Amino acid sequence: MYVGQAILRREDERFLRGRGHYVEDITLDEPIAHAAFVRSPHAHAAVTRVDTARAVGMPGVLAVLTGADWTAAGYGEAEGVWPVKDMSGADARTVNRPFICTDGVVRCVGEIVAMVVAEDRHQAQDAAEAIAVDYEEKPANTITARALDPDTPLVHPAHGTNEVLVTEHGLKEETEAALARAHHVTEVVVPTNRVTAASIEPRCYMGHHDTVNDRYTVWTTNQAPHIVRRYFTKSLGIPEHKLRVIAPDVGGGFGMKLYHYPEEPLVLWGAIVSRRPVRWVGTRSECLLGDTHARDHHTVGRMAFDEEGRILGVKFETLGAFGAYESQWNASITNAYHFTMLSLAYDIPAIHTTVRGVYTNATPVDAYRGAGRPETIYQVERLIENGAHEMGIDPLELRARNLIPAEKFPYQTAIGIIYDSGDPPALMEKARALCDYDALRAEQAALRAEGRWMGIGMVAFFDMAGAGPVKMMNDLGAKIGCYDVASVRVHPDGRITVFAGSHSHGQGHETTWSQIAADRLGCDIDHIDLVEGDTDRVPMGIGTWGSRSLSTAGMAVYTAADRVVAKAKRMAAHMLECAAEDLDLADGEFTVKGTDRKLSFAEVANASYHSGDRPADLEIGLEETSFFDPADCTYPSAVHVCVVLVDPETCAVTLRDYWAVDDVGTVINPMVLHGQVHGGLVQGIGQALMEECAYDPESGQYLAGTFMDYAIPHAEDVPSFGLDSHFTRALGNPLGAKGAGESGTIGAPGCVANGVIDALWHLGVRQITQPMTPKKIWRAIEDAGRAQQ
Amino acid sequence: MERETISVTVNGRAYERQVEPRRLLSDFLRDDLRLTGTHVGCEHGVCGACTVMMDGVTARSCLTFAVMADGAEIETIEGLGSVDAMHPVQRAFWEKHGLQCGFCTPGMLMTAVELLERNSDPSVDDIRDAISGNLCRCTGYQTIVDSIRYAAHLMREDGA
Numbered sequence: 001m002y003v004g005q006a007i008l009r010r011e012d013e014r015f016l017r018g019r020g021h022y023v024e025d026i027t028l029d030e031p032i033a034h035a036a037f038v039r040s041p042h043a044h045a046a047v048t049r050v051d052t053a054r055a056v057g058m059p060g061v062l063a064v065l066t067g068a069d070w071t072a073a074g075y076g077e078a079e080g081v082w083p084v085k086d087m088s089g090a091d092a093r094t095v096n097r098p099f100i101c102t103d104g105v106v107r108c109v110g111e112i113v114a115m116v117v118a119e120d121r122h123q124a125q126d127a128a129e130a131i132a133v134d135y136e137e138k139p140a141n142t143i144t145a146r147a148l149d150p151d152t153p154l155v156h157p158a159h160g161t162n163e164v165l166v167t168e169h170g171l172k173e174e175t176e177a178a179l180a181r182a183h184h185v186t187e188v189v190v191p192t193n194r195v196t197a198a199s200i201e202p203r204c205y206m207g208h209h210d211t212v213n214d215r216y217t218v219w220t221t222n223q224a225p226h227i228v229r230r231y232f233t234k235s236l237g238i239p240e241h242k243l244r245v246i247a248p249d250v251g252g253g254f255g256m257k258l259y260h261y262p263e264e265p266l267v268l269w270g271a272i273v274s275r276r277p278v279r280w281v282g283t284r285s286e287c288l289l290g291d292t293h294a295r296d297h298h299t300v301g302r303m304a305f306d307e308e309g310r311i312l313g314v315k316f317e318t319l320g321a322f323g324a325y326e327s328q329w330n331a332s333i334t335n336a337y338h339f340t341m342l343s344l345a346y347d348i349p350a351i352h353t354t355v356r357g358v359y360t361n362a363t364p365v366d367a368y369r370g371a372g373r374p375e376t377i378y379q380v381e382r383l384i385e386n387g388a389h390e391m392g393i394d395p396l397e398l399r400a401r402n403l404i405p406a407e408k409f410p411y412q413t414a415i416g417i418i419y420d421s422g423d424p425p426a427l428m429e430k431a432r433a434l435c436d437y438d439a440l441r442a443e444q445a446a447l448r449a450e451g452r453w454m455g456i457g458m459v460a461f462f463d464m465a466g467a468g469p470v471k472m473m474n475d476l477g478a479k480i481g482c483y484d485v486a487s488v489r490v491h492p493d494g495r496i497t498v499f500a501g502s503h504s505h506g507q508g509h510e511t512t513w514s515q516i517a518a519d520r521l522g523c524d525i526d527h528i529d530l531v532e533g534d535t536d537r538v539p540m541g542i543g544t545w546g547s548r549s550l551s552t553a554g555m556a557v558y559t560a561a562d563r564v565v566a567k568a569k570r571m572a573a574h575m576l577e578c579a580a581e582d583l584d585l586a587d588g589e590f591t592v593k594g595t596d597r598k599l600s601f602a603e604v605a606n607a608s609y610h611s612g613d614r615p616a617d618l619e620i621g622l623e624e625t626s627f628f629d630p631a632d633c634t635y636p637s638a639v640h641v642c643v644v645l646v647d648p649e650t651c652a653v654t655l656r657d658y659w660a661v662d663d664v665g666t667v668i669n670p671m672v673l674h675g676q677v678h679g680g681l682v683q684g685i686g687q688a689l690m691e692e693c694a695y696d697p698e699s700g701q702y703l704a705g706t707f708m709d710y711a712i713p714h715a716e717d718v719p720s721f722g723l724d725s726h727f728t729r730a731l732g733n734p735l736g737a738k739g740a741g742e743s744g745t746i747g748a749p750g751c752v753a754n755g756v757i758d759a760l761w762h763l764g765v766r767q768i769t770q771p772m773t774p775k776k777i778w779r780a781i782e783d784a785g786r787a788q789q
Numbered sequence: 790m791e792r793e794t795i796s797v798t799v800n801g802r803a804y805e806r807q808v809e810p811r812r813l814l815s816d817f818l819r820d821d822l823r824l825t826g827t828h829v830g831c832e833h834g835v836c837g838a839c840t841v842m843m844d845g846v847t848a849r850s851c852l853t854f855a856v857m858a859d860g861a862e863i864e865t866i867e868g869l870g871s872v873d874a875m876h877p878v879q880r881a882f883w884e885k886h887g888l889q890c891g892f893c894t895p896g897m898l899m900t901a902v903e904l905l906e907r908n909s910d911p912s913v914d915d916i917r918d919a920i921s922g923n924l925c926r927c928t929g930y931q932t933i934v935d936s937i938r939y940a941a942h943l944m945r946e947d948g949a
Contacts, residue, residue: 008883008886012882012888012891013875016888016891016898017870017875017879018865018866018869019867020892022892024819027823200830200836200838200893200924200925249890250890251890251892252890252927283832505890506891507889675886675932679926679929680929682930707833707835712926714921715916715917715933718930720931744929
């Protein structure tokens, strides 16, 4: 069995030797031209003149294109993957993110106004700088919390409001009643900070038009190439059979590289116009500005407790950021992934939430590793933490009293989602033991007596991973089918190529998909190769996002491999003159049970392609495809505990310890799993302590345009992690596997925040917005001290 | 723009090329010499993905002009290890899962090589300090730290 083993990654050698093949590395027979963009320097402005005259004649310039040219060419606009209707049943007030400004108004810094294509990157940038654009500035607002205030400038005045949509979910009356009869109510304003994925590889696209054969090719830093192909039918109107989308090695995605970004159709347009392949490589500033941002929910939460600290109900009111336009998947955050998970790992009888999506003059928001769940977990857990302190109950003890007991699974939350399997108390007990909780509390008390501030943070939660099923996700708003696809092709020599509709950009599918296939096919893992990321080679795919690939594409590999085995057994049975049921397949051989009669898998494969002596109704060939629609989402769960030290002099936070106990169901490769958890944790820690897509509130200027301004964690900022696990099988797929990609990211912001609050509670500090920088902590302590005087 | 002639040795091989004075060493390596293992993640010297060895010390190739490398000996990721065997640092990163998407990996490896050349038995703190100028968004750094410690072990064994 390969599944369950820490097989070393089969893709690694090319990366370790500098032989990875990223979009920026690709060469073609023809010289590749480069694109550069003119972007809005204003948060909101009318574009009164775009003068390209000087740029046109500059050295190396091949094409200069503006929004007027886009309109004249008759091209289209983006389309939401996940549009959501609001409560009235009306469509949301959707304004899709434009590819290039065509209506004479720019609504956030960085919006594209013009494009230059030139022989090399520097010539393109030189010419872009020579384009003169006149702007008339308009009033702007970049702050989500202010979006619906009466005097706030409107981003899209035609709608008469900055509200995109409003939806309510849950049990309104029951929740109000719980708050009314509660022994104690905790209220906290819990905004989540605007962050961005900041993959180390910048976004990069290359387009090519083969005019002779009328075929188009796009190379893209993307997680879902077939979905990109679909949306080129909307942007440039290219039929799917005419376009090949290739996503080769991609240097991190985290959800952010899922979208049909403006630059993607624009480079292909540039290629069509200039009759040259055209590439754009994002600068870091372009990426920090133009990559989708994430989170930025402004939420007020109230939680009702009884005398024993049992949670009676929880109520949330949220303003969910859209930014200046609707990015393709953003409505899925405010309306599918945020509200569905509000119960976390707790048995809460009444939950009600109202979400208002809002426009501001800021970069569009969309899914980033967790998408809705980091907000939810952070917000609910901040209420639980404050509630525990306010009621004088130990925070772990209060949580333990509220966890969903194992015998209640499958468990339907008050919001309506059914968690198929889990055992939160077991996770909590393992976490308690792992961190030696009682010793930590004793240490905290001892340090506090010395004037040193130590805090213990914790969270307990569920994730909703593995989208679909198709029907369920359609019902939640998805316009695409959330299944996935794999083909298993056995070659005549018995070796195997697997084609999968997922995309690996760090997840290690070449290893894990091969582990699954090798077990089902009874073969050596080295006899398998994997192809992903090419719409001309892979039949179909929905791509890698939302911790879904294992329970969709991975299961398609599993299913297709089983179909191959079933067919091969019929051929082998014919050759061995026995019944197919009498055959065992192991170690590359078919054996007639109880005998020494056998055939190698390779002999059967060869006969499948080349022998006329076969069952009359058995088709030639040995290749099967599975379109796998899972029976359910998967619901991974976890308990995290951390220890923070806050320096009383500098207010700097040291994250000293971090433990995570996960339930991700059946594990394919524990080494890969741990890597996913580690990486996710550090992104969540970054959100808690360091990261912020900051705007100047007055001018709307973006302040986080370099890695010196947008702080992602360095090696010195984070500890080593203590991991444990307690597995319950998922019921929605045959392997029992749950998603594992997001657990770290979604749990860490709340865990670290609770640690900091726990460290400072005795000083009167009740809430600090993230990122919890030393300045904000110092300010919170000062304010609390004044309030207590 | 006027071009200047430079002579550099990259991974043991001598090159003479004409370059614009504004050409970055990273672009020179990637586009002129087609050594695309050196990656550019931020082009302002923070992320460390573009780290190469220049005359025996690490340098940010995105902050170095190609003309500044005239006469220098440069080593890139492509020069690490041999055709038959990976360098111990490469082996260690493989065995300890010190990479995921692979984009920061070339710079991380060059930084690790430099550290291990001056310190054959670095502590965890030494390692975290040494790689604090190299950003990784996938691994959370722990397995990179493990990899470098293991590489030190392998190199001490090899040297013994």
